[in-house]
Amino acid sequence: MFGGSIVALVTPMHEDGSLDLEALGRLVDFHAGAGTAAVVIAGTTGESPCISAAELDTMLRTALEAAAGRISVIAGTGSNATAHAVELTRVAARAGAAAALVVTPYYNKPTQQGLFLHYHAVARDGGLPVILYNVPGRTACDLLPETVARLAEVEGIVGIKEAVPGTERVARLRELLGDRLDLLSGDDATAMDFLLAGGDGVISVTANVAPRLMHGMVEAARHGEPRKAEALNDRLAGLHRALFVEPNPIPVKWVVMHMGLIGAGIRLPLTPLDPVHYDEVRAAMLRAGVEYTS
Template identity: 40%
Template sequence: MFRGSIVAIVTPFDSEGRFDEEAFRQLVEFQIENGTDGIVPCGSTGEAATLDHQGHMEVIRACVEQVNKRVPILAGTGSNSTSEAIELTKAAKEAGADGALLITPYYNKPSQEGLYQHFKTVAEQVAIPQMLYNVPGRTGINLTVETTVRLAEISNVIGLKDASGGVNQAGEILACTGEDFAILSGDDSLTLPFMSVGAKGVISVTANIMPAAVKALVAAIEEGRWEDARQQHFKLLDIHNIMFIESNPTPAKAALELMGRCKAGVRLPLVTMQPQSIEQLKTVMARHGLIA
């Protein structure tokens, strides 16, 4: 169900810091029109950490309604509290999401057995396809190969968004799991190497501003056009890098504002991009014809 080019979509805010639903719906349309294969609302890029539960569900409901079953929706519902993750996952299922993306619990730093019990409990409590999300750079803990393989045995744990940067780790997991367990790259710049060892796509930040280009890369890999894929990979590297010149999603939102698609505002403790970073962003975007 979840494969190809999937966007980790931003959550736009208005000038008062409130969810800008109309801008969000237009961003969803922009994605679908440009071939995106799936949408992740309320992930890290969607600033889920600063959305309260009501706001979280407003975003997911708007996404489900606007998508209207045209592409799958993988809603971010993770938390460092197991009970909160269950609550959010139940609400996403009721709203009509096709699956849930659950980050490893941050700050608590649980053991591998704690991680296993956390994800197992959520999976048992909510009958919806669930994808694990391993991002040690944000959470301070790595979901190991062994723990991931154990979790893959649970019927509704269907895959892993891997933002560990470890291609070897992804390969080891794939060597131990069946075809039904999908790994998706969690780093745009690693889409090509991850897919070369069997990952089924990417959950992309860059797709917020260049959905057709990210889709073209993934399609080239899926079709075995490796030289085309390699050239597209090289072409996108500067965009991937500039998307993380400051904390995600600050650059993506700044780029979308420059493209006239939504405001650049983020919620504290994030702040809008610094002037020197904006100039670097503009240079790279102009190189790709995204702005004049």
């Protein structure tokens, strides 16, 4: 159901931290015209821990109106409380999202059986197709391939965003799953290798900044054109690094602001990018052909 270059969209905010829905509409329109396959609203890059259920509903409805059927809209509905994840997924279903991206329960450190039951409940009761999201570097919890294979048998689970870097994990997932789930990279720096090893797409931070380049790289890798993919990825490599000089989404919001697409708003406990990183991030923008407007 899902593949290609999918953007983990930043959440535009005014300087006081309130949502900037006009800018959100502009971002969705920007990506609809740039080859992006889908947008994720209120994922990690969208500051999901600081977004309320009511705001999620408003953002999804705004994004869907702006998309006007041109691009799929996926909702980030993960939580470390199963009942809350179900509730957020229901909010997204009522708003009209195409699917729910559900991160593993962070901080709790559930067992593999706990993870299985968590996702089973969200798929059964949430009302949307579910994309599993495994990012152990943030959650202290690793959804193992063998558990993913069990979850592939659950009705309504359609894919996984896998953010364990490298190709060993995608190879193991493909071996266990065949074509039962869409395999999406969650690590921009190794996404090309993930795709060449059999992945279907990427849910990307870098695509916020260089959507056309990311789309081109992803399509080349998916269609078995490694030289073309490598050439495009070389232009993106600086962004893959620079957008993580501080915790995501601090750097990417600074870049998208200096592209003239959003304002400066970000919510505590996140803070604006430290000026010590400005030159490095601007150089990565230049290498990727991204215009710095202010």
